Amino acid sequence: MSRDTGFALRGEVLHAEGVPLSRIAQGVGTPTYVYSASSLRAAARRFRAALSPIPRLSLAFAVKANPSLAVLSVLRDERFGADIVSGGELTAALAAGMDASSIVYSGVGKTPEELAQALRAGVGHINLEGEHEGEVLAATAVRLGLGATALLRINPNVDAGTHAKITTGTSDSKFGVPLADAIGIYDRLARRRGLTLHGIAVHIGSQIMDLAPLEAAYRRIGELVAALRARGHRITHVDLGGGLGVDYRDGPDGDVAAYGAMVARVTQDWDVTLMVEPGRYIAAHAGVLLTRVLWVKPGEECPFVVIDAGMNDLARPALYDAWHEFAAVTPNGATMQAHVVGPVCESSDRFAKARLIDRVREGDLAILRDVGAYGASMASCYNSRALVAEVMVEGDRYAVIAPRIDAAAIRPQVVPDWLEAHALDHAA
Numbered sequence: 001m002s003r004d005t006g007f008a009l010r011g012e013v014l015h016a017e018g019v020p021l022s023r024i025a026q027g028v029g030t031p032t033y034v035y036s037a038s039s040l041r042a043a044a045r046r047f048r049a050a051l052s053p054i055p056r057l058s059l060a061f062a063v064k065a066n067p068s069l070a071v072l073s074v075l076r077d078e079r080f081g082a083d084i085v086s087g088g089e090l091t092a093a094l095a096a097g098m099d100a101s102s103i104v105y106s107g108v109g110k111t112p113e114e115l116a117q118a119l120r121a122g123v124g125h126i127n128l129e130g131e132h133e134g135e136v137l138a139a140t141a142v143r144l145g146l147g148a149t150a151l152l153r154i155n156p157n158v159d160a161g162t163h164a165k166i167t168t169g170t171s172d173s174k175f176g177v178p179l180a181d182a183i184g185i186y187d188r189l190a191r192r193r194g195l196t197l198h199g200i201a202v203h204i205g206s207q208i209m210d211l212a213p214l215e216a217a218y219r220r221i222g223e224l225v226a227a228l229r230a231r232g233h234r235i236t237h238v239d240l241g242g243g244l245g246v247d248y249r250d251g252p253d254g255d256v257a258a259y260g261a262m263v264a265r266v267t268q269d270w271d272v273t274l275m276v277e278p279g280r281y282i283a284a285h286a287g288v289l290l291t292r293v294l295w296v297k298p299g300e301e302c303p304f305v306v307i308d309a310g311m312n313d314l315a316r317p318a319l320y321d322a323w324h325e326f327a328a329v330t331p332n333g334a335t336m337q338a339h340v341v342g343p344v345c346e347s348s349d350r351f352a353k354a355r356l357i358d359r360v361r362e363g364d365l366a367i368l369r370d371v372g373a374y375g376a377s378m379a380s381c382y383n384s385r386a387l388v389a390e391v392m393v394e395g396d397r398y399a400v401i402a403p404r405i406d407a408a409a410i411r412p413q414v415v416p417d418w419l420e421a422h423a424l425d426h427a428a
């Protein structure tokens with residue numbers, strides 16, 4: 001494979017950079033997410049280099065793709081800001097040492113408390129998902145005696161041509177305001193005390209491989225910027241969102257060089273600071289989910305390889321029918337046709353269906369590839385399973401960056417005394 005994923009066979013054993021995955025399994029157990037810092041850095045640099053023709057550029061990592069503090073710290077080192085969607089992500093970005101002014105806050109359901117938290121922290125831009133949110137933000141800013149800087153998020157009604165569950169720019173999507181209403185809303189919000197509008201934001205979806213819908217959306221934004229300026233608005237920033245896709249099999253990733261060239265071409269007359277917010281492109285290839293085969297259960301057409309990672313640890317296959325490569329940590333050259341499934345009591349807890357995979361046996365270690373984005377960040381304790389551990393590797397060292405936590409510790413349980421009494425009655 002041409003891309004540098006940070007995970008490769010060395011001798012007989014799959015390594016994360018210089019560390020054998022078997023060593024991590026021994027030290028930390030399974031299932032465990034393992035990230036390669038070098039792979040993160042390489043993707044961040046590739047992205048920045050591809051966008052270097054843009055004169056004023058500000059890059060923000062989409063924290064929801066991977067909010068681990070260690071991951072955010074690597075990206076802070078690479079001079080990325082943060083694109084956040086909650087107060088919790090704001091806390092994470094600040095804890096990772098990111099500059100508040102480099103933070104962009106998107107999301108369709110920000111609470112008044114979260115808006116206040118963002119203002120107090122000095123977040124660079126709040127992306128307004130509707131007129132009402134702008135009114136609440138302005139009122140909150142006045143009440144706190146702080147200024148709010150914001151962008152208005154537009155829904156350009158362009159279909160990103162990606163999975164329906166990760167499309168955000170069509171007219172039936174909850175995100176942003178319709179293009180037709182944009183000027184009226186911008187006019188009214190720009191007059192609000194406490195609120196300074198700097199421009200426009202757009203984000204049409206994720207895992208986008210075809211640049212045409214992105215270009216179509218950006219062109220509509222360009223026209224809107226011109227129209228707003230004609231009405232006297234001062235537009236200094238445009239946030240183009242994220243969305244560039246990666247390949248999960250063995251083809252090429254979304255063409256980042258072509259993306260950079262397209263953005264430079266479409267925006268050359270805009271005279272603004274451009275903000276771009278990649279998530280998946282930066283992190284997807286930089287992580288694997290290390291797992292152990294619990295047993296191989298015979299099946300009608302082919303066997304079930306039951307692994308100790310489930311849909312609670314990695315939701316993407318159940319949620320989006322996503323494909324993740326399955327590979328043995330110590331492959332022996334043989335293959336088998338099998339279903340790869342997790343232990344969770346749901347039929348959708350399946351990672352591969354009748355797929356040709358490395359031959360594995362009970363007790364073997366294996367990985368699911370390309371899970372650095374939208375992997376651990378979506379993990380849950382469903383089935384009262386532990387919250388999955390995470391490890392960062394750089395060179396020949398590794399560290400646990402998030403320990404495995406028992407479900408009971410994540411959500412401490414309380415039984416009201418009136419229920420306990422009831423239970424005792426039954427026991428008697």
Ligand SMILES: *Cc1c(COP(=O)(O)O)cnc(C)c1O
Binds near residue numbers: 243
């Ligand atoms: C999720 C999201 C991103 C990142 O999307 P990727 O497909 O991971 O690049 C960027 N901006 C906004 C507003 C988002 O919601």
